[in-house]
Amino acid sequence: MTETKTKKPPLFDRILKPEHIVLDNGHAVDRPRSRTPLFVLLILVGVVISAKTTGFDIAMFVKRFNQLPVILGQILQPNFEFFGEVWPKLVETIKMSIVGTVAGCIVALPLAIVASANIVGSKVILWFFRILISVVRSLPAVIYAYIFKFVFGMGTFAGSLAIAVFTVGIVAKMLYENIETIDMGAYEAMQSFGATTLQSFWTACMPQILPQYLDNCLYSFELNIRQSSILGYVGVGGLGVLIKERIALRAYEDAGMIFLMIFVVVFSIDLINDRIRGIILRRKK
């Protein structure tokens, strides 16, 4: 209690003094003023500035809104005859994400280890790798694909590579957060009788993080399947090429078929992943 009294109150409470309430039993309490009005005001100011900058025009939106039901109506009536053309591209997309995900997950493991505060003692190394992971993560896979396309040509290799780089970013981030929560007792025991860092990590920490690592990999695979369908938009193969072409031709029924198939694939991969997760969790217990 004494600690909170000596601490300087936040700036907000110094400007707007807390409400002083004397209770029936003689005790006095200070109720800080609600911050909500301040936040609402800030958000309103932000909205006004943003609306100005983005040219928000509700009149045009209402006037031309009738375009949307037409397009959505066509998308909701998929052209099933288009299946034959979608299928090979779909397989290509799935292949692209499998290669990217596996490669990315393999690279992410050592990267996550050197970015965990409880394994690496040196602050410099730690922050170097953390910032590296953040930077890698901050660009979306589409941008990577766009740039790789120039270097590696239009094929799926550029796409796989873009997915791999993106996967490294997210899996390494999730993984180093997991590694930092594990029980270090076994690791310290191993270190104390002379095992090297690598040996003790492999024997003491790997069994603990393996379920979470696999879980992260599955999660990134789900994400990558969704992502890779649009990667082709910048020309690296897969479904995106078809989506771009069909929408440019305003053949929304064909596009609808593509979305239907993406949906089926994403849904079934979610189901399979949930099964695998179930197995992993049971093993853990």
Next chain:
Amino acid sequence: MTDIKQFQAQENILEKLYSEPKNLWKRILIILFIVGLMIWGASGTKIGIDEKGLNLAKSIFSGITHPETLLLFNLTEKGIPYLVLETIAIAFLSTVIGSILAIPVSFLSSTNIVPKPVAYVFRAIVLFIRTIPSLVWALIWVRVTSTGPFCGVVTQSVCSIGMISKLNVTAIENLDTGVLEALDACGANTFEKIRVGVLPQLSASFVSTAIYRFDINLKDATILGIVGAGGIGFPLDAAINSARWSRVGAFLIVLIIMVVLIEFISTKIRARLARGRS
């Protein structure tokens, strides 16, 4: 004496070690399966890089490491500061619109608030929104709003509704109904019940979700520019297409700094929201 004890202890350890389930074959099978998947996946891809690609990689690398500094301090509408403002504005406005619109949608798709059939109809709508990638939503909305940042705002608002309601539904379905029953017992009316029974339970997680979505919108806003929906992606697309790599470098550096910074701030805010006010 101690020797015998030590020996026994060793025996126990060895016994324990040998009684471990032998998963060697299972492991080999799993690894073979993954390797097989990789080989199947990589079949048909041309791996490698030709002379032309190598030269391009060199010029891209030198361009990105020598960004065009002139653009960074150009304060007109073509300069990077304005583009950053525009990107953040798109993300901000669409997050606000999306999270406000997501509130009724998420209540209407929670099985503990409305009858199940109604909830499933709204869940199907949310699923539909989420199935179509944001880039494609932008292509559809372009027909309504024409190109420009306004298209980005509309697209991101719609995509935000999809994800935010999905996360909000979980929060609503975990509502502690005991509080509501207690308020009933005190004789509170519906409005009071919502004010003191529902809002305090949900506001923190709703706000946290909205901030999380702001992060994602900011990242997506950069992609949407490629299809002409405004933001920093639009000139980035033009710069990549015309192979002006030093310009690309300037854009990428600003993009990375912006995203990393906003993510850092939002993680801090969300951690504080999760802990409650200290």
